[in-house]
Amino acid sequence: MPVLVEQDPSLVDSLVRAMPIGSHAVSATERALAWLDQHPDEYVVALGPSVDLGSALATAEELRIKRPTVSVILVREDFDTDVLTKAMHAGIRDVVVAGSDEKSLTHAVERAHQLYQALRGPGGARQLGRVVTVFSPKGGVGKTTSSVNLALALTDRGARKVCLVDLDLAFGDVAITMQLFPTHSIEQAVGSEDSVDLAMLEGLLTRHEDSLTILAAPAHPDVRERVTPLLISRILRALRDGFDYVVVDTSPSFDDATLTALDETDECVIVATLDVPTLKNVKVALETMDMLSIARGHRHLLLNRADEQVGISVEKVESILGMPVSAQVATAVDIAAATNAGTPIVVHKPGHPASLAFTHLAASVTGQPVGVPSSATHESEPPRSRGLFRRSRS
Ligand SMILES: Nc1ncnc2c1ncn2[C@@H]1O[C@H](COP(=O)(O)OP(=O)(O)OP(=O)(O)O)[C@@H](O)[C@H]1O
Ligand SMILES: [Mg+2]
Structure with missing residues (x-):
């Protein structure tokens, strides 16, 4: 389920629209990481302009090693070669400009999905239903x-x-x-x-x-x-x-x-x-x-x-x-x-x-x-940490 980290509600709307149906937004990178912990089949995280560059790079560094099948896409208001170089070193797979062309984010997510499928291969580990x-x-x-x-x-x-x-x-x-x-x-x-x-x-x-x-x-x-x-x-x-x-x-x-x-x-x-x-x-x-x-x-x-x-x-x-x-x-x-x-x-x-x-x-x-094979939603927090009955089970 593609996930966007962004705090600005107006940006959330336009960016989520450029992502597959069901993509969702969270307000902080910690939430995105918690989401990833619970969704081993996740393939992409987009970090919006409200995520400062330092924490975007740190998140990408962490995921590069821990979750190499997850692509990180950096969304910026604008960027220069210095940002691009740092992004590349941190393992960020794409950098796109917010608001310029919605399609660039759409395409970046599609590329992330292709990469995920290629990395998993046809016999990739079975995910939980x-x-x-x-x-x-x-x-x-x-x-x-x-x-x-x-x-x-x-x-x-x-x-x-x-x-x-x-x-x-x-x-x-x-x-x-x-x-x-x-x-x-x-x-x-x-x-x-x-x-x-x-x-x-x-x-x-x-x-x-x-x-x-x-x-x-x-x-x-x-x-x-x-x-x-x-x-x-x-x-x-x-x-x-x-x-x-x-x-x-x-x-x-x-x-x-x-x-x-x-x-x-x-x-x-x-x-x-x-x-x-x-x-x-x-x-x-x-x-x-x-x-x-x-x-x-x-x-x-x-x-x-x-x-x-x-x-x-x-x-x-x-x-x-x-x-x-x-x-x-x-x-x-x-x-x-x-x-x-x-x-x-x-x-x-x-x-x-x-x-x-x-x-x-x-x-x-x-x-x-x-007609396209599987994944995405609209969300603000990881869903499986709640529980009315959960406390008394397992
Ligand atoms: N859109 C529809 N057009 C025509 N008939 C419908 C439509 N939706 C449901 N029905 C019919 O309405 C009846 C009730 O539907 P269904 O059994 O799916 O409801 P339910 O919510 O499961 O009911 P219950 O609460 O009793 O379990 C069935 O006979 C079904 O064929
Ligand atoms: Mg029924």
């Missing part, structure tokens, strides 16, 4: 529909391995939505908190297609009581080892299972619809997530049933919720029909506007432009 939780405080808004289609879009036609976990433990319907009939579910993991690993979980997964598998919800609602937060957290961590993305469908409340998933999540998709009660509840949910520092800066707002006639505009939603809409899906009979036929719309009609919206959402989640 990312957890993507699909959440809404309201029922029936399209969480399961979105989880299923997002998971399929994230497979990128087989290029990525994705596991979809049904954490609507009482009434999960991921399996039925995909017309799968699981022989095992999370139920068979109950009591295995101390022995959960990928090999064990593989026996509980149901394959949808080569690159997508699901971990189904229990067949009976009462099993929910026996699925502990510790078990959920260990399952999600184990799945990271084997999958590029672990998509989690949730129930419409902040129950223990949802909170645990949110606590483990790298990216959160919040599903809203264009009605006042839902928007009110989503607003409260976002405030709660702020309080708990959940996925701050890694949230993607999906507007489902985003139909123009209802009297609330997208701009209004964005201003009420204080965040941009990442993707919009209109009400479409094709979506429900595809679901009923057991072939989600993304597979059934890849060119359908709803499928394109889910593909766009997947691009927002991965930080990759559509």
